[in-house]
Amino acid sequence: MIEALKQNIAKHISISDKEMEEFCSLFKPKLVKKKDYLLREGEICSFEGLVAEGLFRVYHIDRNGIEQVLYFATTDWWVTDIDSFTNGKPSSLFIEALEDSKVCVINKADKDFAYEHYPKIEKLFRIMTQKTHVALQRRIIDNLSKTADERYLDFIQKYPHHQSLSNKQIAAYLGITHEFVSKIRKKLSQGK
Amino acid sequence: MIEALKQNIAKHISISDKEMEEFCSLFKPKLVKKKDYLLREGEICSFEGLVAEGLFRVYHIDRNGIEQVLYFATTDWWVTDIDSFTNGKPSSLFIEALEDSKVCVINKADKDFAYEHYPKIEKLFRIMTQKTHVALQRRIIDNLSKTADERYLDFIQKYPHHQSLSNKQIAAYLGITHEFVSKIRKKLSQGK
DNA sequence: TGCATTTATTGAACTTGTTCAATGCTTTTC
DNA sequence: GAAAAGCATTGAACAAGTTCAATAAATGCA
Numbered sequence: 001m002i003e004a005l006k007q008n009i010a011k012h013i014s015i016s017d018k019e020m021e022e023f024c025s026l027f028k029p030k031l032v033k034k035k036d037y038l039l040r041e042g043e044i045c046s047f048e049g050l051v052a053e054g055l056f057r058v059y060h061i062d063r064n065g066i067e068q069v070l071y072f073a074t075t076d077w078w079v080t081d082i083d084s085f086t087n088g089k090p091s092s093l094f095i096e097a098l099e100d101s102k103v104c105v106i107n108k109a110d111k112d113f114a115y116e117h118y119p120k121i122e123k124l125f126r127i128m129t130q131k132t133h134v135a136l137q138r139r140i141i142d143n144l145s146k147t148a149d150e151r152y153l154d155f156i157q158k159y160p161h162h163q164s165l166s167n168k169q170i171a172a173y174l175g176i177t178h179e180f181v182s183k184i185r186k187k188l189s190q191g192k
Numbered sequence: 193m194i195e196a197l198k199q200n201i202a203k204h205i206s207i208s209d210k211e212m213e214e215f216c217s218l219f220k221p222k223l224v225k226k227k228d229y230l231l232r233e234g235e236i237c238s239f240e241g242l243v244a245e246g247l248f249r250v251y252h253i254d255r256n257g258i259e260q261v262l263y264f265a266t267t268d269w270w271v272t273d274i275d276s277f278t279n280g281k282p283s284s285l286f287i288e289a290l291e292d293s294k295v296c297v298i299n300k301a302d303k304d305f306a307y308e309h310y311p312k313i314e315k316l317f318r319i320m321t322q323k324t325h326v327a328l329q330r331r332i333i334d335n336l337s338k339t340a341d342e343r344y345l346d347f348i349q350k351y352p353h354h355q356s357l358s359n360k361q362i363a364a365y366l367g368i369t370h371e372f373v374s375k376i377r378k379k380l381s382q383g384k
Numbered sequence: 385t386g387c388a389t390t391t392a393t394t395g396a397a398c399t400t401g402t403t404c405a406a407t408g409c410t411t412t413t414c
Numbered sequence: 415g416a417a418a419a420g421c422a423t424t425g426a427a428c429a430a431g432t433t434c435a436a437t438a439a440a441t442g443c444a
Contacts, residue, residue, distance in 0.1 A: 062337040070329055083326040119311050126318035129325055134275040136328040137262055143335050144367035145254040148431070167392065175336030180431055182393055340401070359422065372401055374423055391440070399432070410421070 001029045004052035005104045008076055013124045023118055026110040030103045038079065038095040038103070045084035045091050047105040051077050054101020055161060057169060059094050069173040072098075074161050078128065079103070098164070148176045152184050193221045196244035197296045200268055205316045215310055218302040222295045230271065230287040230295070237276035237283050239297040243269050246293020247353060249361060251286050261365040264290075266353050270320065271295070290356065340368045344376050 002024050009020065030049070032038060038056065039045050056073040058081075070093065073079040084091035085108060106114075114121045142151060151174050156162045162170065167185075171178040194216050201212065222241070224230060230248065231237050248265040250273075262285065265271040276283035277300060298306075306313045334343060343366050348354045354362065359377075363370040 060333050060337075062333070064337075066337060068333045068336040070332065082322060083329075086322060115315070119314065122311065122314045122318055123307070126314055126321060129318060129321045130274060130278060133321055133325050133328065136325065136332065137275075140262065140328065140331060140335065141252050141254075141260050143332065144260040145252075145256075145258060166390095168390095177432060178392080179394085179433080183431090186393075358420095360420095369402060370422080371403080371424085375401090378423075385444100387443090389440100389442075391438100393438075394436090396435095397433085400430085402429070403427085405426095406424090408421105408423080410419100412419075413417090414415105 001052045001102055005050050008050055012127050013120055015120050019118055023114055027104040027106045030105050032097040032101045034097055034100050036097050040094055042090050045081040048080040049103040049105040051075055052102040055098045057096055067172040149184050193244045193294055197242050200242055204319050205312055207312050211310055215306055219296040219298045222297050224289040224293045226289055226292050228289050232286055234282050237273040240272040241295040241297040243267055244294040247290045249288055259364040341376050
């Protein structure tokens with residue numbers, strides 16, 4: 001399970017075996033059952049985690065009670081509420097397991113320790129945050145410029161695990177109603 | 193002008209005077225006239241810059257020729273196409289000065305040099321990217337959950353410099369037409 | 385297995401936002 | 415300082431997406 005973590009890290013930076021071992025030893029494996037929450041609104045996010053196996057949805061509930069999905073985290077994705085975790089603020093997000101899952105988690109103190117002792121780790125997270133940053137910009141542009149139909153098509157192409165997601169969850173990611181997802185599906189199945 | 197850069201850096205990290213001097217000496221001042229471009233689509237972004245004075249719009253043009261504004265960068269904001277700059281890829285963005293502006297810019301080689309020689313700088317950019325990351329997540333949620341009216345109100349509250357922006361530019365940020373911005377304005381002026 | 389609950393589909397009426405076109409108003413620009 | 419170009423406003427017709435309600439299908443659970 002820690003193996004998945006090592007492989008993920010190796011994708012971003014090169015690092016000595018010793019440092020890799022030491023850094024990875026700061027993580028703890030965590031099993032999360034389907035429908036359990038890693039984080040709820042109002043809590044302070046105490047972890048940053050790599051999904052070794054499973055599927056999570058990271059979402060927000062607005063003042064009208066409507067859910068917006070920020071992203072789905074599947075195998076090899078990182079999950080946390082970065083704002084809550086780094087700044088110790090109460091979270092405005094929920095992180096729920098959609099399947100039985102395995103995550104490698106590190107707490108704040110250990111991560112700060114790593115930042116101080118391993119410059120490579122600072123670099124690792126800078127690079128990862130930068131990549132996410134680019135993806136978020138891309139999504140903002142897409143949300144501004146594309147219709148729901150286009151975003152739906154993009155989504156099912158980009159998220160191969162969409163099979164296991166309900167219309168409701170896809171709708172909450174696209175920012176439309178689940179009824180409309182249904183109508184898009186129908187339209188597409190009728191050869192557009 | 194380099195003074196603005198130093199103040200910006202000091203807001204994020206604590207750093208010795210010596211390191212601050214050395215790092216800042218890697219930047220060059222650049223004057224940009226209104227309507228000039230710092231970057232155009234297709235170019236490789238060769239700089240990362242702090243706006244010491246002025247106003248820029250960072251935008252994308254989609255396949256239908258419609259502009260989407262990613263953000264407006266005013267005094268004390270950073271501007272770059274992070275994807276193009278860090279990965280040497282052709283940019284899909286335009287960065288245009290909306291006023292005569294002054295920017296402190298650093299190139300890729302010098303920034304990489306700084307990353308290697310000053311661990312604090314790695315930290316600086318990790319922290320800044322993280323903050324932007326949080327803001328981008330916030331905007332995605334807002335775009336998914338709020339109506340154009342609400343986003344317009346949020347916008348004019350959050351961007352005090354909106355006075356100098358045309359309806360077209362605001363519309364391109366909100367993802368609506370400039371005609372509709374006009375209609376929102378009218379509705380709001382008539383006591384909602 | 386069977387019942388209860390959630391999820392998906394569909395339609396009709398509605399709301400939000402777009403498109404196009406016409407008109408007046410500001411800026412540029414020479 | 416006049417002509418041209420771009421910008422803002424408004425209305426009417428339209429398209430995209432929502433809401434509500436009714437029904438069917440799938441899933442969870444005892």
